Amino acid sequence: MKVTRERENVFGLTLTGQELSALVAGARMALDIMEGDPHAPSDAVELLRSVVADYDKALARLKTSDGRSGRPSG
Numbered sequence: 001m002k003v004t005r006e007r008e009n010v011f012g013l014t015l016t017g018q019e020l021s022a023l024v025a026g027a028r029m030a031l032d033i034m035e036g037d038p039h040a041p042s043d044a045v046e047l048l049r050s051v052v053a054d055y056d057k058a059l060a061r062l063k064t065s066d067g068r069s070g071r072p073s074g
Helices: 017-035 042-061
Strands: 002-007 010-014
């Protein structure tokens, strides 16, 4: 994994498919736990929900030239 700072509060990531899958899986697990916790900060839950939804939308748009899913392999 390579992380670069593009500018203040903006980062660039270079990841393998497995690394990306692990990060997204962790985000999904955290969201699931937070949604079931009445004490979880609602703004944090909404932000994480938005990040996961944005990832899902971007992934749905990502297709290979032969029409296969662009989903990272894990």
